[in-house]
Amino acid sequence: MNQVSRAHWGGRFAFILAAAGSAIGLGNIWKFPYMTGHNGGGAFVLVYLFCIAVVGLPILIAEIYIGKEAQENAVRAFDHFDKKNSPWGKIGIWGIVSSLMLLAFYSVVGGWVMNYEFQAISNQLLTKSDDILTNYLGELITHQPLTQLIWHTVFMGCTVGIVAKGVSKGIERWTKILMPVLFILLGFLLVYSFFLDGFGQSLQFLFFPDFSKLTWSAILEAVGHSFFTLSIGMGVMIAYGSYLQPSESAISTGIIITLLDTLIALVAGIIIFAVVFSFDQSPSAGPGLMFVTLPLLFKQIPGAWIITNAFFILVTFAAISSSISLLEVAVSYASEEKNWSRPKAAWGIGIATWAVGILCAFPELTIIAGKNMFDTLDIATSKVMFPLGGILMSLFFGWIVMPKSIDRFAKATNPLTAYGLMWVTRIVAPLSVGIMLFKGVKEMLGM
Numbered sequence: 001m002n003q004v005s006r007a008h009w010g011g012r013f014a015f016i017l018a019a020a021g022s023a024i025g026l027g028n029i030w031k032f033p034y035m036t037g038h039n040g041g042g043a044f045v046l047v048y049l050f051c052i053a054v055v056g057l058p059i060l061i062a063e064i065y066i067g068k069e070a071q072e073n074a075v076r077a078f079d080h081f082d083k084k085n086s087p088w089g090k091i092g093i094w095g096i097v098s099s100l101m102l103l104a105f106y107s108v109v110g111g112w113v114m115n116y117e118f119q120a121i122s123n124q125l126l127t128k129s130d131d132i133l134t135n136y137l138g139e140l141i142t143h144q145p146l147t148q149l150i151w152h153t154v155f156m157g158c159t160v161g162i163v164a165k166g167v168s169k170g171i172e173r174w175t176k177i178l179m180p181v182l183f184i185l186l187g188f189l190l191v192y193s194f195f196l197d198g199f200g201q202s203l204q205f206l207f208f209p210d211f212s213k214l215t216w217s218a219i220l221e222a223v224g225h226s227f228f229t230l231s232i233g234m235g236v237m238i239a240y241g242s243y244l245q246p247s248e249s250a251i252s253t254g255i256i257i258t259l260l261d262t263l264i265a266l267v268a269g270i271i272i273f274a275v276v277f278s279f280d281q282s283p284s285a286g287p288g289l290m291f292v293t294l295p296l297l298f299k300q301i302p303g304a305w306i307i308t309n310a311f312f313i314l315v316t317f318a319a320i321s322s323s324i325s326l327l328e329v330a331v332s333y334a335s336e337e338k339n340w341s342r343p344k345a346a347w348g349i350g351i352a353t354w355a356v357g358i359l360c361a362f363p364e365l366t367i368i369a370g371k372n373m374f375d376t377l378d379i380a381t382s383k384v385m386f387p388l389g390g391i392l393m394s395l396f397f398g399w400i401v402m403p404k405s406i407d408r409f410a411k412a413t414n415p416l417t418a419y420g421l422m423w424v425t426r427i428v429a430p431l432s433v434g435i436m437l438f439k440g441v442k443e444m445l446g447m
């Protein structure tokens with residue numbers, strides 16, 4: 001594809017919002033708090049922040065740079081720096097497979113959020129007793145497969161509908177409205193949580209590390225989550241970067257996206273744990289944490305109906321702005337390389353992924369090693385596939401792209417940053433992810 005016919009973001013701001021829209025999603029508001037709660041708090045947060053700075057940010061910059069320089073989809077982009085049909089392009093294929101596997105279960109969780117929103121708008125959520133509210137997610141997952149399927153279908157339908165419309169009319173238009181509103185609402189909830197009894201305890205839980213609670217498995221979770229939350233390791237940011245003008249800076253946009261993403265995760269954590277400690281809930285409640293704590297908080301607030309609806313609508317939108325990026329990697333590849341029209345690619349791939357997602361609505365169905373489909377996809381993608389994709393991308397960037405681009409990086413920033421980035425992506429990031437991957441997988445297998 002040449003640059004003239006290729007779609008582009010309206011500008012740098014549009015790219016940052018769309019990429020931040022991809023990064024900020026269920027990973028920040030739903031997954032980060034419950035993983036932190038489950039892994040004992042502060043020490044996990046510290047490892048997570050370390051992974052974001054040392055591994056996540058460099059790989060994010062690498063992906064944006066590869067995409068914007070190549071102006072090609074996540075598979076073909078590797079050719080630009082290597083040779084036609086470069087074997088490195090397999091990383092892109094690996095990324096497409098992992099992003100669709102993630103999309104399959106992401107859409108199911110997005111469906112839970114939509115179901116909560118439906119319950120909220122029809123006034124059935126806040127009227128539940130605290131006890132029923134506390135158990136409602138479990139009830140939905142284990143006893144209501146049809147409800148889950150309906151909302152999984154609606155969520156996937158919205159994702160496909162937007163991607164089918166294309167980059168500027170679909171993705172850009174929506175993220176430009178949705179992301180700023182999400183920031184404002186979270187800011188409001190943060191101020192509110194400040195006045196709760198549990199606010200101080202929440203800060204202590206998140207920011208005072210107790211290293212005795214740290215295990216290798218928690219460290220692996222932190223590494224996997226740094227990939228998940230920044231949407232890296234699967235080519236999504238290569239695809240999004242490819243709609244950016246080559247003159248834009250990968251470093252500064254990468255830093256802004258990382259800061260926004262980290263900020264939102266920490267703010268969501270502070271709010272949720274303030275509620276947890278104020279209402280005597282357990283921080284290690286697992287995936288139900290957000291779904292239980294926030295409605296409990298909302299019930300206490302004047303104007304509860306509006307706040308609850310606003311919150312679940314926005315989480316829905318945050319989730320959709322992420323899921324569209326997961327689908328976009330595959331769709332840009334299929335429409336450019338296989339000559340499918342964009343709507344055909346979006347609907348075809350979307351329906352196939354939706355079908356895999358259906359299996360996630362049946363938790364008692366065992367897929368591999370006693371795990372159901374939901375857990376299998378979650379573990380395989382976050383703990384193995386993204387980190388592995390990330391290691392390979394980092395190596396490609398450090399050893400193949402950087403030698404050709406080092407002068408440009410040095411000119412745009414300074415030689416220290418340029419060489420720092422090169423050696424981090426050549427050795428530090430791949431080695432640390434590799435060690436943690438090895439240790440974590442060993443522990444997971446009980447070896």
Ligand code: PFF
Pocket residue numbers: 022023024025026027028099102227228229230231232234236322323325326
């Ligand atoms: N970063 C998203 C989140 O935190 O919810 C999830 C995600 C989207 C991961 C897109 C990967 C991706 F390519």
